[in-house]
Amino acid sequence: MRRAGYTLIELLVALGVMGLLGVMLLAGLSGSSAAWTRMDRSTTHDEAIEAAQDVLRERLQHAWPATRYDLHPAGPDFDGDSARLVFLAPPSDREGPGALRRYGLVLDANGDLVLESLSDVALDQTRPQRREVVLRGVRSLDIGYFGAIEPDPAPRWRSRWRQRPRMPSLVRIRLELAQDGARWPDLVVHPFADMDSECILVVATGGCSGR
Secondary structure: OOOOOOOHHHHHHHHHHHHHHHHHHHHHHHHHHHHHHHHHHHHHHHHHHHHHHHHHHHHHHOOOOOEEOOOOOOEEOEEEEOOOEEEEEOOOHHHOOOOOEEEEEEEOOOOOEEEEEEEOOOOOOOOOOEEEEEEOOEEEEEEEEEEEEOOEEEEEEEOEEEOOOOOOOEEEEEEEEOOOOOOOOOEEEOOOOOOOOOOOEEOOOOEEOOO
């Protein structure tokens, strides 16, 4: 009389199938985990880009066109080319009230986009008091300035804005990022003020009254 049951071959086949299913399940979970990790990394980088743009936009919108009469012709204290930008602006809210600060935007050799600043009334104007890394992993920096420069009256994008009687109408910051797939949307900012209407020339000092 034969008893019902499983043969050794059937047991081995069943174990093989279960093992294959286990491997497939682990591979699926691993792939899903990697996808979530990539998504989280991408989200974090996108948030860093957005925060960097917010900082730069806020500072450049409040760039103050303090008149310098030691320039010929006299014009705002604003100096920039494609690789660097120096401008005056009030301190940010987190810095508290105070004198105007001189900001410098540069790209370090290690790929950090840096915004340096110091008080415009500091005794030592050669060393920045604050150094803020706006964004890491930057491959290249290109700054453009939109406006008209005599004798060319047509407004257009320019790679340099130095010793001009007015501020540029627009400032564009273009970055190339080192991370694959990362994209920096062109940041275009319109400074709120373009001329120092509060400056009254003092001939004796060659500066503005009360400054």
